[in-house]
Amino acid sequence: MLFTLIAFALAIGLLVTIHELGHYWVARRCGVYIERFSIGFGKVLFKRTDKNGCEWALSALPLGGYVMMRSNVPADAPEMLKNTAFEYKTLRQRAAITVAGPLANLLLAVVLYALIGVIGSQEPAAVLGQPTAQSIADYAGLEAGDRVIAVDDTAVLSWPQLRWQLLDRLHTGGEVRLSTQSKYGNQAEHVLQLPATSLDPDGPDPLVATGLTIATPTPFVRETVPNSAAFRAGLLPEDRLLAINGVEIQSAQAFVETIKPLADQTIQLNIERQGQPLVLPVTIDTHLDDQGHAVGRIGIMLGARFEMVNVRYGPIASVQQGLSRTADTFWLSLKMIGRMVTGQVSVKNISGPVSIADYAGQSARIGLTAYIHFLALISISIGLLNLLPIPMLDGGHLLYYAVEAITGRPVSDAVKLIAQRIGLGILAALTMLAFFNDFSRLIN
Template sequence: MLFTLLAFAVAIGLLVTIHELGHYWIARRCGVHIERFSFGFGKVLAKYTDKRGCEWAFSALPLGGYVMMRNQAPLNATQAEIDASFDNKTVWQRAAITVAGPVANLILAVLIYALIGLVGTQEPAAILGQPAADTPAAYAHVQAGDTVVGVNDKNIASWSQFRWQMLDSLSTGGVVNIQTQDALSNSRTYEIDLPKAQIKPDAPDLLAEAGFRLAMPHAKVQRIIEGGAAEAAGLLAGDVIVGLNDIPEPSANDFVSAVQNLAGQTVQLQILRDGQRLSIDAHVRAEQTPEGEQVGRIGILVGADLPMVTVRYGPLDSVVQGVSRTADTFWLSLKMIARMVTGDVSVKNISGPVSIADYAGQSARIGLASYLHFLALISVSIGLLNLLPIPMLDGGHLLYYAVEVVRGRPLSEKWQNHGRRIGLGILAALMMLAFVNDFVRLFS
């Protein structure tokens, strides 16, 4: 729990601070006086004032921060003080300051994705398993063992990239072209007609429902148990088991289950060792479990031989990939919001702080790369949500500025207040829905 809360605090603290720094930086460029920039909320623990008169505060609750600008000049203000107030700036300057926060979040996402691409990650190769019957993949005669190299002519390097590129098509339906290569590097293109599906948190995996699943990894010998049957038969750590009697290509689970049911028998193992296929006979020893049940043991620790690929790009390509992934995430998220309005995507997908904290903790436990992916995704989400034309959000202010440009003068304070009340009501309803969804997930 403590680890999850820490991962959540770091994520929200970083992303909100970057957002506010975006506002701060452009406000400075536009000559607006900044009265305070606070790291965190609540009681101020420490502070100092810089030479421009901005108070930098460090507060007790480290969940982001805020920037406080001089909105209006005080009474009896000098001309310099009037010029340094936010309300005295042109509509284009005010719009630039407002949009800078969401843009800062999007830039952060680009940098995170670029960093991931530059450092490189180990990911499962996009090798397809046998499609289930009566699925779109089966109707298209997708071949097990093929490696996906492209979706709609966009290059694919790993299984996670394949899942990402398929997400939009799986939800909206329609024809998608998948390019693959077989073990002999022969190219194939499959035209898959996908049905439209509704995205729900508790729905089955849409990719699996379409007939696409990762090829089951072979069983691989991780360790030889001293004095066991495997040692006597000549098995070595690193051997990949590609056959057990008449069972071809057994997975780790299949292998263990089969051996347990063959107590006292001699089995024929087909293995790969240093690229060579070998046949080895091994006697399965019968052993008693603590419950008195007799099971077969062969004397090895078996694991999964999952083919992995290193996804890494050069400096320039990493930035290009970062921009592309951020744009794709932004556009897909925007379409999902639109489809929630039309009812094609369930509002159950809306997550609140409880779910976000849970995702933060889970991704951090998996590893740094996973946590960075989480940060980039949430950063894009914060940028997008703040650009929605809802009063009280940055997008609502931009909407007011757009009306001001068209009318040639700002909306009256009366109508702006009406808009704020509407925006506050919308945000309160969304927050309540998010909390309900969180607790339904928590207790279901």
Template sequence: MLYTLLAFLVTLGVLVTFHELGHYWVARRCGVRVERFSVGFGKVLYRRTDKHGTEWAVSALPLGGYVAMQNDPPPDATPHQIQESFNNKPLWQRAAIVLAGPMANLILAVVIYAVVGLLGAQEPAAVIAQPAAGTPAAQAGFQEADRLTAIDGQPVRSWGEARWEFMEALSSGGELTVTVQDAQDRQRERRLLLPAGEISPDERDLLAEAGLALMPPRALVQEVFRDSAGEQAGLQEGDVILKLGDLDSPGVVQFVERVQQSAGQTLALDVLRSGQLQHLFITPRAQAVNGVQQGRIGVQLGPDFDMVHVRYGPVDSVQRGFVRTAETFWFSLKMIGRMVTGEVSVRNVSGPVTIADYAGQTARIGLIAYLNFLALISISIGLLNLLPVPMLDGGHLLYYAIEAVRGKPASERMMMIGQRIGISLLAVLMSIAFFNDITRLFS
């Protein structure tokens, strides 16, 4: 729980503070006086004033931050103080300052994705299991052990990259040309027709429903305990289980279940060791578990995934950062539009509890997973703030667009009405998000 809370606070603190830094940086470039930049809210724990008169503060509640600008000049202001006020700046400068916050979040996402590409990661290869009969993948001719190499001309190396390329078609439907390398190392093209699927926040996997699932890993011997049945049979660390009795390429669960059911029985065992096939025989030893005799061989197993190292050079990493950010932004925007029209369930809206949960989960998985999560949430914050809803940055930009058309600022009455609408919309959105969070907690 504490780990999840810390991961969430780091996520929120970094992303919101970076958002405010965007506002601050452009405001300073435009000559606006920034009175305070606070990291966190509430009681100020530490403060320092720089040469420009900006107070930099660290506050008690670490839930983001804020920038306080001089909106209007003080009484008896000097001409310089008047010039430093936000509301006295030209329209384009005010719009640039407001736009800078969401843009900072999008730029941060580009940087994070570029860093992830430079660091690289071990990922499962895009090798698929046998598609279930009647699924779109089976109808397209996909076979077990097909390695996906390109989707609509876009090269893929890992299962994660393949899932990303399928994402758009899975949600809206469409036909894709998928290039594969089959089990005989021949290059083939499959025409995959996907129906539109409903995006939902539960465990439903649209790609698996289409018949495309990752090839189940074989069982890998990670450790052989001394004086065990496994050591007696000649098993060694690094052996890949190819066959146990009549089971071909069993997974970890299948292997364990067969061993448990075979106490005292001698089973033929084929393993792959350093590229060479080894024929062994193993006799699980009987051991009482809750009054039931079960077979044990004294071996620790793990999954033997076909892994690839996905890493990009500096130029490709930056390019990939821009492309991934743009694609995620556009996909998220379309999902919002489909929620408004009722095509996508509002159950997909997540609140702080769900975000905190994912922050903790990805942080436990590792640095790369957490960085990808940070980039995704940064894009979400940028997109949310660009929506033309009063009270958000996008609402201010809407007012500036009206000012540009009218030649004068929006009327006070118009802004009051907009403020009420904005508060109402945000209240509804927050209510849906919290309801979804609570529902997920107890479902």
């Protein structure tokens, strides 16, 4: 629990600080006087005033931060003082300062995705398992062992990339072309006719519903039992188990079930050791099970792992991937919000701080790359949320400025007050919904 809370606080603290730094940086360049930049809220634990008069503070509650700009300067104040106040800046300057926070979050996501591309990440290969009979994948002619190399001419390197490319199409439906390479090296194209699917986090996986599943992880030897059949045959830890008497092994469980009726028989076991294929003769031992029946055992502790690929790009390609992934995620998230409004997507997809904290802890436990992925996704979410035209958010202020640009005069304080109440009501409702979804997931 403590680890999860630390991972969550670190993520939110970093992302909100970057957001506020965006506002700060542009405000300074527009000549706005910054009174305080606080990392966190509440009681100030440490503060320092720089040469420009800005107080940099570290506060007790590290879940965010804020920038306090000079404002509410009287109309009869000296011109020099007015020139340093936010409300006396031009429309373009005020809009630039406002939009800088969300853009900083989006830029951070580009940097994080690019960083992942440079350092590389180990991801499951986009190798398919056996399609469900009479499923969409089955009708398209896909087979177990097919490796997906492209979706509609977009290259795919891993299973997560395949899921990402299909996510939007799984909801809208339509025709999708998969380019594949069989386990024998033959390349082919398959056309999937996907029906429109409701994306409900409590419902079945829409990808599995099409018959597309990841290949069963390959069984391997974790450890051999001393003086067992495997030990005598020369099996070693990390040997991959490929086939018995020429019949491919589909899973660890299938291997166990195949061995059971072969007591006292000698089999030809195909394995892979350090990338090299080998065939070992193994004479299976006989053991009595709990019912006293003779069953075959060879004496190994089995493991299973997915085929992994190292997804890595050069510096330029990593930046391109960062830009593309950020833009795609932003656009897809925006479309999902629109579909929630129209009822096409379940509002159960909205997550609150409890779920986000849980994801923060899980991703941090998996490793640095997974945590960076999480940071990039949440950074995009913060940027998008703040651009929504809801009063009290950056997007609400941008809406005021748009009205001002059209009408030639600022939105009145009375209208802003009414809009703020509406915005507060919307945000309160969304917060309650998010918490409800969070606790529903915990209960279920």
